[in-house]
Amino acid sequence: MVSRFAARVYVLTSEVPRGKVTTYGAIAARMGKPGASRAVGAALRANPTPIVVPCHRVVKQDGELGGYGGPTGTGRKAALLRKEGVAVRGGRVDLSEYLFTWR
DNA sequence: GGAACGGCTAAGG
């Protein structure tokens, strides 16, 4: 059973198209709680469907990949994003090009 | 039911 908040996070995350990324803050703001960036992270951390929910498309506000399960997860995330067409360099993403928002 | 933790963010030092 997933919380309503988490469910919304998953939906928004899955809304992000391939080759684009979003930020925790953006998701939080989108759900009406701009300060719930950590909560978003918590929800994604509890992500019950990692395949359906592309949690790897969520990065920090700074463009940094942030975390992903463990220290090695970040590397995996970068590789994954690259596969999707996102240029990850130095463990970071160019938000000015790949940042996706819901308006 | 309550305390601690975390995949954050922004502001100070």
Add this chain to the structure above:
DNA sequence: GCCTTAGCCGTTC
């Protein structure tokens, strides 16, 4: 420019 402090919110123990 890097590290510390404070705030915010949901999940987990």
